[in-house]
Amino acid sequence: MSPINYVYLAALLFTIGAAGVLIRRNAIVVFMCIELMLNAANLTLVAFSRMHGNLDGQIMAFFVMVVAAAEVVVGLAIIVMLYRSRHSASVDDASLMKL
Amino acid sequence: MIGLLVGVPLLGAAVLLLGGRRLDRSGHWLATLLAAVSFVIGAVLFASMLGEDAESRAMHSKLFSWVPVEGFQADMAFQLDQLSMTFVLLITGVGTLIHLYSVGYMEHDPKRRRFFAYLNLFLAAMLLLVLADNFLLLYVGWEGVGLASYLLIGFWQHKPSAATAAKKAFLVNRVGDAGLAIAIFLMFTTFGTFAFAPVLSAAGEASEGKLTAIGLMLLLAACGKSAQVPLQSWLGDAMEGPTPVSALIHAATMVTAGVYLITRSGAIFNGAPDAQLVVVIVGAVTLLFGAIVGCAKDDIKKALAGSTMSQIGYMILAAGLGPIGYAFAIMHLVTHGFFKAGLFLGAGSVMHGMNDEVDMRRYGGLRKHMPVTFVTFGLGYLAIIGFPGLSGFFSKDQIIEAAFGKGGTEGWILGAVTLLGAAITAYYMTRVMLMTFFGEERWRKAPTPSPAEPDVEPAAETRGAYAPPHPHESPKIMTIPMIVLAFGSVFAGGLFKAGESFVGWLEPVTQFEHGHSPVSATAVTAATIVALVLGVGAAYLQYGRKPVPALAPRGSLLTRAARRDLLQDDFNHVVLVSGGTHLTRSLVYVDNKVVDGAVNGTAASFGGLSGRLRRLQNGFARSYAVSMFGGAAVLIAATLLMRAV
């Protein structure tokens, strides 16, 4: 089966992730959706890497995983902090600043 | 030398104004002295002029180049020819006399120093007007006298009526000045200059249309300054000024400037018959207008003002007749200068004795109390009505003759009008004479408050117990000038008439020619005398025989109209004043609401837009994400679209 289909799958995943970010309230879930988008990108990279027959894409995928991990560290720290001060992880509750 | 003529009184004005209080005691004498000096200078120049032969009498003197701008060359330069000379003598002569008179008249006025400063200022401006050798410089004098008259009419500024009258005079004059300005523009575009000599010599070459335009504009100016219809309305109010001012400025000199202007630019009018016709018409209309107004006024000064208007009407009419009339216009101007000044001074003297009462219905039988005044005034009276042998007779007779001399129906009409005018003049002057000096002494009774006369001096009513005035003759310093002027009004005419001396004298400037009158001179004279008799008789019947009512009777429609200057002010008020007020009011509104509103509106609209856009920033991270997502979508779509097209 041709690798291009993985690209379509990835696009699908990416869109799902994006949609999740837009509709979910819980910060953690939102964050997970973003991770999903990153991984969609990873999948794309790998797929193209295989199509083009060079390793750049796969190497990049590794980098992205590392970065994602780092992001998780920072992100969770921030979200937990938010949760502790507000007893809620809803991003909509964090709307003191507006206009 | 010529410059001195202007310079001396100007110096006087400057010194008196800047000198401050320390000149309060001596200032008026200084002013009078300087006026006399300028008269002497004038006389000397006159003498030297007589030395020359007729053609080469005109003198020029250029002081410096005034406004030099590429092709527009205005010089500070003077020209003294026979015409100017005539005026110089009149102005300085009468001027000096009136200075003298004012010394007495203004004796108790705290601001006397300033009064004399203004008088000197006026002399300077008036002399500049008649001595200028180009129209722009003339314009300076023209507005200069306007300023002086503004200051003097409004001299008693604490009286609102005076202030208003002054403002009115200046504004109406300004309209005329605009005309003069435009005339100068036209000359400049036509001839590339506005100095007398070149313009007048080249006048023949310009198209008639141009000349007519220039002529009409000059006429407009003349109307303004000489209180001719339709710009006459200011003269009556101008009587708010002290009486010497009325005598000097609003009778003898300034108001005749219009005649000077028209005579001076005769060459232009000669080339523009249409313009001349209009001039004549204006003259004729004003002549009657003024006379009628003069008949209805009870305020002695206003009556005289009306007469001034009408007399100047004569002059303008004469000037409009062209070469056949110029000389007579000037001649009448001079004689009128004498007797009208005399009359005004007389009126002033009467008021002086009647503690500033101006209503003739409160006079009567004053001849016993102030004989000198009575005699001088009487001589002036005889002169103005054209009593045979007195100066008025000669000068006016000449004009009537010239009017007939115009020829054709025009001639007849004009002749008739002038005769009619003569009759009316006789009527209203007799009226003044009788009401003032003859009949019962109405001033002994307390006045009955009169709603009819709104602008009557409040002084009378306000006093609780009425103390009748004690009419007395004025001091020498006032009577002497009156006497001198009386002499003038008696003999000047004959002097000028003798052997056409005056006409001959002016000829080089105004190139005189004889009109071909359909009626003989004697017939005209006879007609004049008849008119005179009729007028006097009518007046005698009305005011000599039966007593004068202390309150003005309601009178006929015409009378009532005449009392209100033939409704001219009402017209002005309705059309100009209230119309203008509404215009300005509405414009102010427009400026605030529309023009400025547009500006503020734009600002406000941005504010509103801002307020609305602000709401998008609703604080929800997810909606921010939406906008990002949408943005990305649009970005992609747009890029693809770009490639597609």
Add this chain to the structure above:
Amino acid sequence: MSFPLLTVTAALPAVGAVATAAVPAARRTAAKWLALLVSLATLVLAAVVLIRFDPDGARYQLTESHAWISDFGVRYELGVDGIGAALMALTALLIPFVIGAGWHDADDADDRADEQANRRWRPTQGFFALILAVEAMVLVSFAATDVFLFYIFFEAMLIPMYFLIGGFGDRAHAAGEEEGAKQRSYAAVKFLLYNLAGGLVMLAAVIGLFVVSADSLGQGTFSLPELLKARASGDLTMATSTERWLFLGFFVAFAIKAPLWPLHTWLPNAMGESTAPVAVLITAVVDKVGTFAMLRFCLGLFPEASSWATPVVLGLALVSVLYGALLAVGQRDIKRLVAYASISHFGFIILGVFAMTSQGQGGATLYMVFHGISTAALMLVAGFLISRRGSRLIADYGGVQKVAPVLAGTFLIGGLATLSLPGLAPFVSEFLVLVGTFERYPVAGIIATVGIILAALYVLVLYQRTMTGPIRRPEIEKMPDLKVREVAVVAPLVALLLFLGVFPKPLTEIVNPAVEHTLSDVQKKDPKPQHPVAEHAGSDDKPAGHGGGDHE
């Protein structure tokens, strides 16, 4: 490279400003004297400029040129033609009077503030420093022959003006202290935004000019002489539409500054709210930059577009003349009245500029100078009057002439100058403008002539209502006449008005050549008088003449 006279002339007040601002709060009077001396020294330098200027010499004299921002093609280029020199002189001349008149305007503004603030907040020093700063910037913009340099100072001068307007108002405000402050800052913001907007439009045009010049000259330049040279030689050509757009960009900015109807509404607010000296600074000095720039830049750089726009501009100018005068008649506030009168006068100036005749433009230049002096005289006296009574409303006065004759007299003279009475300086310029306009556009000339009647109206009405009549109010009973300082401020101005009215020659001689140059830039010649005339030649003007007759 001789002695940089112009730079020094402009730099002196700038230095003075800094020095004045640095004077400690306690030494208020010292600051005033310092400012006055500096302004007088500047006046001397400006006089030197005027003397050193040779009417028969090159077009731009006393030139200086240094590289500045070569990336933008900007050079520090100074140089004056007759017009510039005259206006520099005017500026330097007026500032001492402004300072003298405003001697106490900025005092005891901080009595309310606490001691702490008293040390830091120094309104007096600030006031005079700002005035000097404005002077410096105005001088540079009159001397700049580099478009960009001019633009920079044209814009920069807004800032000190802004603080002068917003920071220092009349002590007693008709609408009360609080409301007064509000209106003041409104006026200040309006002034700044209005002019800034215009300036930014001009910025776009300036950039456009650079691009155009870069296109056709290889590398862009802002140097006016170079541009004019290139224009004349045809090296620098613009597409008609481009030229028109650029012209508009420049013109709008200048028309706002001038101000021309309908862009005038900021002026009455600004002049009404600011103190009289500042109002003088606005209308007599700063606004002149606008009309000056029209003459120097719009006509010089965009001749074709200028003549294209002339009809519209003349129309607007005429509207300004009449509209300003009529609104002046309708005002109830002395300062606003003067403001609208100024609008009317700026109408005349612009009329003269765009009449494209040597009389018109020469007259316009003289007009700028004389209007500066006459308005200064009128406005400063008005300021003295207002400071005595503490009200700007005409209705609050009447009969002043009785108690303060000198004040009334000078006020009247100022007024007469404003209605350009012959014998006073403004008459010469106004008459020249009218003649110049009439030469080419008779109808316009006649319509404008109506303006002089209206001028008489608003001046005399103002004088009558304030000075004459019976005294109705006790405040006026004990109103003192002019003090020595005030006389010292007004007398020289009056003297100048009289002198220049009789002997304007020195000025005209300096101005004429510059005007001729400008006219040659726009390839315009004075219409020849039809003398000796052929019969039909005059016919075209005949209706105009009659129209005038009907009009009166």
Add this chain to the structure above:
Amino acid sequence: MTGMIDVASAGGAPGVHSLWTVAAGAGDKLQAPSIEYGKLSPTLIVLGAAALGVLIDAFAPRRARYGAQLFVALVGLAAAFAAVIGLAASGAGTTEAQIAGMGALAVDGPALFLQGTLLLVGIVGVFTFAERKLEPSAHGSRVDSFAAQPASVPGGEGETQAVKAGWTTTEVFPLLMFAVGGMLLFPAANDLLTLFIALEVFSLPLYLLCALARRRRLLSQEAAVKYFLLGAFSSAFLLFGTALLYGYAGTVSYSGIARVVSGTDAISDPVLAQTAGNDALLLIGGALVVMGLLFKVGAVPFHMWTPDVYQGAPTPVTGFMAAATKVAAFGALLRLLYVVLPGLRWDWRPVMWGVAILTMLAGAIVAITQTDIKRLLAYSSIAHAGFLLAGVIATSKDGISSVLFYLGAYSFVTLGAFAVVTLVRDAGGEATHLSKWAGLGRRSPLLAAVFAVFLLAFAGIPLTSGFAGKFAVFKAAAEGGAGVLVVIGVLASAIAAFFYLRVIVLMFFSEPQADGPSVAVPSVMTTSAIAIGVVVTVVLGVAPQYFLDLAGQAGVFVR
């Protein structure tokens, strides 16, 4: 669709095969990459200092940390700056410009210019971070504007403990250093991978820094959350775009992609030929990457995080972020558009036009009605992003150098302005509500005057750096045929002028409030930060020529 499939099947089989063989054959032939340490020294120094900072925080006693951190940070930045100067002097900016780190990083004019600017900004940033005289000293020990114990619950027990103990968050220094390091990489990144990494490297510390405010911690945390989520969201887009571009070109190096885009050399590989034929990949990928960068520069419609984050973050952080992020992001954007996508100019220019116009107008208009000084400056920064975009669109050498100059000028004005904001305080900390600023000019004329200078520079009044920059940018745009953009830009700055004026009016023309804020007397550090701001503003305004030359020489990208 079908076409795609047989593309894949056609290219698939051999592709698969080749892949295995490569791996099998060359497994042991992996050679170490060659790194030009000299060329990369600035970045390395900063990152090294950052790492050192972490160690210090880990092991040094609490008392010693502040001094040590400050020392390390300043020395590190200064050394890096010196290195940049050295490189520039050795001509690395102009003639010697080259690609370093196996194509990962470019060392050329723009890179060095921006790195220099960033390092200076960093130094000034450190000054403001290290300011300890503004906050009232807690229990005898001086504290800065960062939370004593960020992990603790606001107002909770832990916090009071920490405050009593007088703790301070010295971690901010290494965080700042890491951010600077990432920013140094960002404009120099020469392939999409490095771009992404650099983005994350400087973003993550910023997320954290935003959360560390000592006062108003809820706002601070909220800012952090918003910034983090939206930032991650956008970087996901960027990454996906990267993937697509990789798919299009088969490589992530700028030059490689550019080569394929321009289609200069014939493509032998059939698969590549197929993908390279598919412009959708290229356009969508490019758009997504650009969008990621536009998010960082705060362009409409990706700007909405800006006001909230600027308002919530500790003011020193806001200042640093506002200045540095813009510099780095615009650097990257320039390189991307000029090096990778010049071939697509006609595709992206119109789109960027739209973005620029929207950004200028929206920023200016919304700012009119702001009531919080920090939010106001945030919107102003959006408007300025719009002006900068106008320069970017010029697509000419002048465009590059004008943007560089503008960035230099702008960043210092911003730093100075926010530094002033830190000084105006009342009981509740900084008094950021505009009403509090009323009559500031009466209370402390000098400070007000300084702030006025900054505002005028923002407004682009002549004789300030703001005007020179704006003029440069607009001039470039006009020469690039974007006259309309210039006119709109002019209009926008007219609108913008209004709200800058509002603040000036407030400070000078309105009476001070009774309970108005007091102006804290800062230490030498904030003072010098502000002073530097003023000096740069005036110098670049009055005599910009030297710096324009600098930017002009630096205005060439190496390919």
